[in-house]
Amino acid sequence: MILRRGNPIRLSLAAAPLLLAGCLPAPPVAKKSDADRVVAVRTVAVTESEVQPTTLQPATVHAFYRSEIRPKASGFVSQLNVDIGDVVQAGQTLLQIDVPEMSKQREVIQARIARLKAEEKRAAAGVNLADAQVRSSQAGLVEAESEMNRADASLAAAESEFQRTSDLVERGSLQDRMLDEVRKKRDSERATKQAVASAIDSAKADVAVTEAQKVAAQANLEAARAETMIAERELEELDVMIDYATVRAPIAGIVSERNVEPGDLVGKASDQASTRPLFVISQVDKLRVRIPVPETDAARVNPGDEVTLTFPSFSGEPPIKAPVTRRSGSLDPSTRTMIVEVELENTDGKLLPGMFGQASINLSTKVAANMLPSRAIRFSEDGKAYVYVVGQDETVTVAAIETGLDNGKAIQVRSGLLPGQRVIDAHLKRFTDGQKVTVLAN
Template identity: 85%
Template sequence: MTCRFGNAITFGSAAALLLLSGCQPSGPVAQKADADRLVAVRTVAVTESEIQPTTTQPASVHAFYRSEIRAKVPGFVSELKVDIGDVVQAGQVLAQIDVPEMEKQRQIIQARIARLKAEEKRATAGVNLADAQVRSSQARLAQAESEMSRVDASLAAAQSEFERTSDLVERGSLQDRMLDESRKKRDSERAAKQAVASAIESAKANVAVTEAQKAAAEADLEAAQAETMIAERELEELQVMIDYATVRAPLAGIVSQRNVEPGDLVGSGADQASTKPLFVISQIDKLRVRIPVPETEAAHINPGDEVTLTFPTFSGEPAITAAVTRQSGSLDPSTRTMIVEVELENAEGKLLPGMFGRASIKLGSKVAANMLPSRAIRFSEEGNATVYVLGQDDTVTVAAIETGLDDGNSIQVRSGLLPGQRVIDAHLKRFTDGQKVSVLAN
């Protein structure tokens, strides 16, 4: 249907009348109405560029070493030497615990050692006496053996004289009386030899007895010395426990906690692990920064990788550049992350244990990737990524893509788009497949 109006009606009024009358506009009027209904958008293109793969994760600052100090012996705190914030050196006294029971035990053991030392002296004297008796009995044995040699010689002489006298008597040169005297003398020497032999046996038996007495005395001495040594070791053990009453710093650092007051009873609980420590010493001149890296990126972390650290506390200052020092080498089953550590020098004490920040770790060398500005990508509640792709005729196609690395400004497009393809830039409106748009000049 063709509608006609007078020449006095303006172009805008004609369009309005056409709509009211149900007539369809044609010609230039229709083209302008369609253009007014198109949404104006700006576009960005997928670009191929080299990127440095990184992972950005939360980071927490920890003391290089942190020692919780508990009481080893039960007692009352008699003196505190330090307080929170004090800088201490390794071995420095932190507190003193009063242990009077142990002091009394030490006195008792010392008295027992004195008694055992006296018993040692008595046993030593017994050994010396037994040794003298052994030497005396050995001397008597030697004397008896020497007497045996003399008796043997006398017996041999008497036997020889008896034989000569007997020969002379048989030939009638001497009277029988002379043979009897010679026989008596020989028999006397034999008896003397038997007496000396008995004396030798007695002397040998006496030597054996005195040697046994000496061995017994030496055993008594060794037993006394062993008893003394046991008591001395008990005293040393007790002294070690008494030394624990002087609480010392195991390392150089700062007193970050103090949970004890003078007069407190400490070290008496059965389970000290469940109680608060007396002190906590933290080494902060050097720190550890711990970074939990997700499972998907943990395998790409290596010691020496560059790390950039930023902390909200120092937002106006340059980032800290460091390197990965070590990694745990396993994933935490509860979080599926691997702990990565970075060591930082902190001589000025600028960083404090407990601070939180962000760490960006470079993963290997640069790689080629298709990139889009992050503002041009829409993410659903499920985390799925989509973009509005524009065709040659400015028609919209809703395309699902797979994303990769994210540097905060641009996101890698792993699949779903090709380099050079145009997509709608950030826009508040949602678009549908086949919808036409008006592209603004960039």
């Protein structure tokens, strides 16, 4: 081959891109987006089952009895026997109030009682005197009535003699002067009888007078006794007021509050209704746990229902289980809640009045509910529950639901789903309306 000098071989610029293209690798095939990818999921169905409903509410511990001690007597505190934390028994003396003016009043009433008792004795003597006068007048009446019997007999004898003498005179057996003597004797006996009758009337009047005097004397005695009784009752009332100066514990418990110092001037509770009590005594060997149950659950709580109590102070310990002891039976208009009480023994003093906890009450009636495993239910940022419903064509629908009971494993679906509907089980992916999925066999 002959090469000509001065004529080099040149490559066309148009051919360069073709050569470069033959040297580069082929472009990659475009991948499908995540929205177009079909995700494999497992589903669970809404099942209808009978569940034990519960209600979870706050609970507060209260003393079984809490007694606020206020003074009934007025005076200065002369003796203080207890302080906070002391355990006291019912009837134990807490403090003593000095009441010297009441002691003087007591002496005055005692003197008045002594005087009234003397008057009572004098009235009793008057009754005895009146009784003796009554007996004397009654004896006089008896004597006069006896004289009347004698006068009746004498008059009868004189009448008989007068009749006999009159017959003899008429026959001429006796002279007329004999009849005059007999007539005078008869008239004398009649006068005697009239005198005796007058004496009887006088004796009866004396009896009536003395009996009236006796009644008056008895009335005086009763009045004296009544005056004595009034004074004695006044003394008893004063003794009660003096006894109030010794302030005693009405219940057994622990002194949880003291608001008095030795030497303080204290007054009657009626005068200090707005002030703090002298002492507060709480019975803590037995406690009440009060639970406010809302209106929606109140009607289904009954005595005997099981209550599970938990307290933050004992977070590492097992919960306390106890039955419902009583229910108030009415709603508080301000809170629309009903108070439920649970009694707990607290002999070890572990629980303290004022502690706060939670109470889970097993309501007495079981209910039929649509349930879903709790893992299949999602919650939005604002706390609203929703699920991913899978239709027959394996298309996802986002459905908002209303939840109810929660037993820790399953949650009740109050609305938004029907029994038998299937939803996506626990899954890390978020789904959208209309998205296609592949349902794996369970």
